[in-house]
Amino acid sequence: MTRTTEGEQAPDDVLVALADPIRREVLAALAREGGATSTSLAASLPITRQAVAKHLAVLDRAGLVRAHRAGREVRYEADLQPLRRTMRWMDTLTTQWEHRLNAIKDLAEGATGP
Amino acid sequence: MTRTTEGEQAPDDVLVALADPIRREVLAALAREGGATSTSLAASLPITRQAVAKHLAVLDRAGLVRAHRAGREVRYEADLQPLRRTMRWMDTLTTQWEHRLNAIKDLAEGATGP
DNA sequence: CGGATGTGCAACCTTTGGGTAGCGCATCCG
DNA sequence: CGGATGCGCTACCCAAAGGTTGCACATCCG
Known part of the structure; x- marks a missing residue:
């Protein structure tokens, strides 16, 4: 059952957005x-305005950016909140991993042992 | 000059690897x-062995995985160390961002407020 | 009003990425 | 020895990603 942060699901869109x-x-x-x-x-940047717009759309889908219309221009600002979830996901991974490493180390020490 | 963690360069390969x-x-x-x-x-997994091998190659380039030959088979094990750098990179980003947010908030308070 | 300026949208092109199939080679084990 | 088992490599396929061009539309301002 494990009702804690057991399953910290990977933030797909954010990682995809950050890959470029x-x-x-x-x-x-x-x-x-x-x-x-x-x-x-x-x-x-070395690309056209339209290309940038596409990238901004990707960042927007990931929730990393928010658009605000101001007259004829659209102003974008960052929202790095989603990064927290991503970092948490990484942290749970590394935690499991280190947990495993320790288990192995303990086993080795127990076998040849002190 | 700022000899601290000013420039924390983004870990390209790791982010690319994690995007899938x-x-x-x-x-x-x-x-x-x-x-x-x-x-x-x-x-x-819903894919063939060859496809998995390709993915493992990508993970290997990112340093997230290490291969050990054992007879006729190749055993892979995780190495999540590179994730630390990635998390640090994210952290510097968010820090700059929050720094900016605070600056704006302070400015607003100074103008309208007490 | 009328020309700048800033966007949005659609068509189109090219490269890359994920995936499969097929074959050759090494290794294990009865 | 000889058949399984496991890998590596190559060729090939297809869809998606990144990029560009072209044009229509809205908005600002002299």
């Missing part, structure tokens, strides 16, 4: 400086 | 139970 270097760069830019538009972002 | 659900499942399986072979893993 340009998307990471965009996200980092938004995290450093505040909001920006697809056009302004494209200015400092 | 099957790869995550393989990694989780290796973290839970100990080592396994491409053949044994393929038994509990």
Whole structure:
């Protein structure tokens, strides 16, 4: 049954979004400086505005970015909250892993032993 | 100059490796139970042994998995150490972000508030 | 009003990624 | 020895991802 954080499900969309270097760069830019538009972002990137827009759409699906319309331009700002879940997922993984490592170590010590 | 963890570079290979659900499942399986072979893993997955082998290769490039030859079979075991770097990278991002949020909040309070 | 400026959308192209099938080679074991 | 068993490698297929171009539409401002 285990009603605790046993199953910490992997945040699919977030990991997919972070897998692309340009998307990471965009996200980092938004995290450093505040909001920006697809056009302004494209200015400092080696790709077109439309390509940036697609990347922003991916980041949006992952919940890592939020769009706000301001007149004729759309301003995006970062929301890194979803990263917490992702880090938690990684942490549960590593915990299980280390748990296993310790079990092995203990077994070895018990066998040849002190 | 900032000789601290200023530039925490994003672990490309790790994020790419984690972007695929099957790869995550393989990694989780290796973290839970100990080592396994491409053949044994393929038994509990909806894909062929060759496909699993490819995934293991990706995980290996990311340093998340290590291969050990034992006779005619190759045993893989997890190494989740690279995840630490990834988590650190995420952490620096969120830190910058929260720093920015606070700056904005303070500014707002200073303008309208007490 | 009318020209900039900023987006959205759709068609299209090319590369990459996940997957399979087939074969050759090493290794184990009766 | 000789048949299983396990892997590696290559060729090949297909769908999706990243990118570009072109154009229509809304909004701002002189």
